[in-house]
Amino acid sequence: MIFVTVGSAFPFDRLIQSMDNWAHEAGRGDDCLAQIGRGRYKPAHMKWHETLGHTHLSDTMQKAKLVVAHAGMGSVITAMQHVTPIVLMPRRFEAGEHTTDHQMATARWLEGKPGVFIAWDENDLAAQIKAAEGWAGSDAGLDPFASKDFTDRLNAQLTHWSEG
Structure with a gap:
């Protein structure tokens, strides 16, 4: 199953409509489940829910063979915890899909x-x-923990501030 998710904060009709078109053209609508959020576009060629509860979302992510999502770190981390490949389509500020272009930066970092x-x-x-x-692959590519170098620098800065 391909699980499509737009997260919980903002709608992302461009992704949902693109996936719905792909599902129709590829004849894969029965293989897709989408969590569409509060978007205006309602898929015609794949199953969908506006929202999924935390348990249902986690179960769905675990069962998915592929996740297609916005470039939100929650989706990325969850997919990687299950060693599930993920296709990201970042929201764009210029298209009114988010308040900044941080998802473009996230996608560049993850590319x-x-x-x-x-x-x-x-x-x-x-x-x-x-x-x-x-x-x-068998390695999802991101360590779930911060690097020792980062935590050492953070600890040094916190120690400096507490002594200051």
Whole structure:
């Protein structure tokens, strides 16, 4: 199953409509489940829910063979915990999809990491889904813990502030 999620904060009709079109063209609507949020676009070619409770969302992410999502770190981390490949389509500030372009920056940072595939726009989506479905990796690419270098620097800064 391909699980499509837009997160819980903002609608993302461009992603949902693009996935609905892909599901129709690929004949894969029965293989897709979308969590569409409060978007205006309602899929015609794949199953969908506006929201999913935490348990249902976690179970769905665990069962998915592929996740397609906005470039939100919650979706990325969850997919990587389950070693599930993820296709990200970042929201764009210029399109009114978010308040900043931080998802573009997140996608640039994640690009090339094992199991992460970036669809920079709807035209990239089909190719990235194909690449993700062909991914045979076993390492999702992100350590769930901060590096020792980072925690050492953070600890030094906190110690400095507490002594200051």
